[in-house]
Amino acid sequence: MQNALFQQLVYLLEPIGLLWFGLLLLTGLLWWRRHRAFACAAGALAVFVTIIGSSSVPGVLLGSLEQPYAGVKIEALPTADAIVLLGGGAEPSRYDVGGVHLTAHGDRLVMAHRLFHIGKAPVLLLGGNASNLDGVIRFESEIVRDLFIGWGVPAEAMIPLGGNKDTHDEALKVRALATEHGWKRVLLVTSANHMRRASAVVRAQGLEVVPAPCNFLTTVSTTPTRGWSVPRSQGFLKVATWLHEEIGYFMYRRRGWIGAEIAP
Numbered sequence: 195m196q197n198a199l200f201q202q203l204v205y206l207l208e209p210i211g212l213l214w215f216g217l218l219l220l221t222g223l224l225w226w227r228r229h230r231a232f233a234c235a236a237g238a239l240a241v242f243v244t245i246i247g248s249s250s251v252p253g254v255l256l257g258s259l260e261q262p263y264a265g266v267k268i269e270a271l272p273t274a275d276a277i278v279l280l281g282g283g284a285e286p287s288r289y290d291v292g293g294v295h296l297t298a299h300g301d302r303l304v305m306a307h308r309l310f311h312i313g314k315a316p317v318l319l320l321g322g323n324a325s326n327l328d329g330v331i332r333f334e335s336e337i338v339r340d341l342f343i344g345w346g347v348p349a350e351a352m353i354p355l356g357g358n359k360d361t362h363d364e365a366l367k368v369r370a371l372a373t374e375h376g377w378k379r380v381l382l383v384t385s386a387n388h389m390r391r392a393s394a395v396v397r398a399q400g401l402e403v404v405p406a407p408c409n410f411l412t413t414v415s416t417t418p419t420r421g422w423s424v425p426r427s428q429g430f431l432k433v434a435t436w437l438h439e440e441i442g443y444f445m446y447r448r449r450g451w452i453g454a455e456i457a458p
Contacts, residue, residue: 205424214243214425247425252432253412259439260386260414263407268309274404275377277315278368279306280361280384280392281322284341286332294341299385301409303338306383307345309406315381317351318342319371321364324357333357361392362451369399378402385409387435391443394452411435 205211217240224233245251283302287295296303310318320342322334335354343349355367368380379402384392386407393403410416411432446452 202424205426208426210243210247210427210430211424214240214247217243243425246429246433247427248423248429252429252436255436256387256432257412257414259388259390259436260407260410260412263386263389263405264410264414266405266407268305268314268406269312271309271314271381271404271406272379273313274315274379274381275372275375276317276319276368277306277309277381277383277406278319278364278396279303279321279338280364280382280388281320281334281358282385284322284334284338286325286327286334286337288327292341292344294337299409302383302385303341305406305408307342307347309381309383310347310351317353318347319368319380320352320354321358321361321367322355323359331357361388362395362446362449365396365399365451368396369401372399372401379404381406383408385411386414387411387439391439391446391452394443395446398452 206215217236221233221237221240224230224236279302282299283297284300285295285297287293306318309315320335320338322338325332325334333354333356335356339349339352339354342352353371355364358364358367371377372380380396381404382389382393382396383406386409389405389407393405397403443452
């Protein structure tokens with residue numbers, strides 16, 4: 195019991211917890227001073243922070259994007275001409291091992307490596323953007339290639355896609371390579387919440403897409419949190435991710451980069 199109370203106190207000292215507690219105090223102070231309209235406004239903000247930071251609403255929203263891709267057994271996936279690893283899982287680092295920092299999307303690298311290891315495709319296409327570290331331009335795709343070489347993947351089995359601004363850029367490069375090599379089917383590796391948009395934009399390039407989802411962020415795959423808690427940042431991150439994907443899907447449709455939605 196004491197440990198649980200101490201943990202809530204620690205959460206209260208985090209930025210979101212402090213903001214929430216300050217809003218509660220402000221609401222009470224304004225109400226006591228009979229500034230009822232301002233008190234209601236502050237109270238509404240406190241409720242909003244509570245819903246996003248303490249309730250299951252963010253998980254439900256983000257989980258709606260992950261659920262269609264739950265339960266995929268990678269051993270049962272069909273073989274393909276290539277594995278497409280979308281970027282976002284790694285970035286250059288001055289001091290981490292191998293000069294690689296795995297981001298919150300690092301599960302993508304584990305999934306792609308596993309698919310290659312069990313022989314689901316003979317080649318890995320490595321996406322990602324470009325970063326400037328200490329005045330040197332580094333491509334995520336080349337960083338991941340070097341990491342995978344250390345993990346036992348032959349260099350000749352990988353094709354870095356250079357620097358890309360977004361998933362559409364990666365899809366265009368995949369199409370060019372598919373046309374050159376006569377590929378028809380690809381295994382697409384990306385976060386489950388990103389899979390709907392990513393698979394749609396690659397499919398729009400005329401390729402058969404087999405989703406290989408990973409990086410589940412909600413209780414669709416992970417352990418649920420027990421009990422109520424002081425509001426924390428995780429809920430806001432989940433809502434931000436959900437909004438990013440929903441807005442991104444709308445913008446891709448608006449730009450003509452994807453067609454009508456197809457069930458996964």
